[in-house]
Amino acid sequence: MRWKRAWIGGLLATVVFAGSVGACSSGDQGGSDGRGPLTLVASADPTGYTRGVVAEWNRTHPAEKVTLLQFPWAADEARAQMASSLRSGSDRFDVLDLDVAWTGEFAAAGWLAPLDADRFPIKEFLPPVVETATLDGQLYAVPYITNAGMLYYRKDILDRAGESPPRTWAELERLAKTVAPEYGLQGYAGQFLPYEGLTVNATEAVQSAGGSFLSGDGTRVTVDPEKTRKALAFLADGVRDGWIPREALTYKEEESRKAFQDGRLLFLRNWAYVYPLASGEDSKVAGKFDVAPLPGLNESAVGVLGGSNLAINANSPHKASAADLLAYLTSEKVQRRMLTEGGLAPVRADIYEDPSLVSRFPYLPTLRDSVLAAQPRPKSPQYEQVSSAIQAVVHDTLAQRETPEDAVERLTRELNAIVDGG
Structure with a gap:
């Protein structure tokens, strides 16, 4: 997900583009030399980091100025608007x-221009992020921001209670049930509204129980009934027993961040962008919290790789300028600025x-x-x-409208219908 998001629609349009995009390719880029002004479309950025980076590019590239369009915060909405335009x-x-x-x-829909991997510093990136930008061995995007969920916890409260951050679901449940109410807090929350964030939370739970939804290439349904049931029961039982507040069923990233930042939660699953915001002057938990790996069934969780990649529209007339912009945004200077100003997770390993x-x-x-332990969707x-399908089934389970056992059967049936119909 961008820093937080994570997520996709009809494949009816086919765009043909010959060749890969390099740094200074010309002639066949749709314009006289493939250069000119650009429009960069991204999701909303609460830190304002993106606007500053674009402004710096525009100062040094007056003939290739970038217009920044920022779509709504919710990833699903941003994706729908992008896909509609590209389709x-x-x-x-x-x-x-x-x-x-x-x-x-x-990329499979033909909406993205293939890229020349030698044009970008791929070898300097964290290894897992590169896989998310390829299809059938071809690079179609450049990793820009990476992410993996972490467990935010009230260090001051756990210290007072003589407890350590949980490493397993059982420890998380015990602390959320006992320590949280003792100090007037709710126990644990993630992103449980039926949107892409719930897919991520559910996938983390299933992976951490040793299971999966689909094979790595998406061609087979791999739902293990018992492992998936354990994962769904962990979350559903938390809502039923109250250590996951029912209000969390309405949370996306920002709602859950604010709940933690306002001092209402003992534990929160969220992305790295939360750390600098929760450390700000307006935060009630500044200096009182820390982060740990997400807990899993028997040990640390197997998270979901989040973040975003930068790609070039196959129909862009200014692909040469666009490739230069991708190189700029993944440069060491900008990647460091991404961390220091935006609180975002860079893809460069040395940082x-x-x-x-x-x-x-x-x-x-x-x-x-x-990040290194996480798996891509x-x-x-x-x-x-x-x-x-995952969102609908899991949300019904958390809302107590469906048992975990019935949810596993329904999810298996619906995923098989999708894969077989594709």
């Missing part, structure tokens, strides 16, 4: 800031080992380990349908 063959958007889960689908940055952002080692051409 029509429009060249309105030159550069697309895509959730990592969208890249494979958009996580810089002592000065680790001192300033102490969560970096935990984030790096979480399947690159399914039917991803939108797959995600929608």
Whole structure:
């Protein structure tokens, strides 16, 4: 998901583009030399970091100025608007800031221009992020922001209670049931509204129980009945027993962040962007919290790789300029600025080992380990349908409208129908 998001629609349009995009390709780029002004489309950025980076590019590239369009906060809405434009063959958007889960689908639809991997510093990126930008061995995007969920917890409260952050679901449940109410707090929340964030939370739970929804290439349903039941029961029982507040069924990233930042939660699952915001002057938990790896069934969780990739619209007339913009946005200078100004997780590996940055952002080692342990979501051409099915089934289960056992049967049936119908 961009930092938080994670997510996808009809494949009716086919766009033909010959060749890969390099740094200075010309002639066949749709304009006289493939250069000119650009439109970058991205989701909303609460830190304002993106606007500053674009402004710097515009100062040094007066003939290739970037217009930044920011879509709604909710990933599903942003994806729908991008897909609608691309499906029509429009060249309105030159550069697309895509959730990592969208890249494979958009590439399969013919909406993205293939890229020359040698043009970009791929070898300097954290290894798992590169896989999210490829399809059938071809690079279609450049990793821009990475992410993996972390467990935010009230360190001051756990210290007072003589407790350590939980490593397993059983420990999380015990602390959420006992310590949280003792200190007037709710126990645990993630992103449980039926949108892409719920797909991520559910996938993390299933993976952490040793299961999966689909094979890595998205061609087979791999739901293990018992492992999936355990994962869904963990979350559903939390809502039933009250240590997951029912209000959390309406939470996306921002609602859950505000609940934690306002001092209402003992534990929160969220992305790295929360750390600097929860450390701000207006935060009631500034200096009182820390992060740890997400707990799993028997050990640390197997998270979902989040973040975003930068891609070029196959119909853009200014692909040479667009490729240069991708290189700029993934440069070491901008990647460092992404962390220091935006609180976002860079894709460059060396940034996580810089002592000065680790001192300033102490969560970096935990984030790096979480990213390296995370798994990407399947690159399914039917991803939108797959995600929608997961959201609907899991939300019904959390809302106590369906038992975990029945949910497993329904989910298996619906996923098989989607994969077989694709």
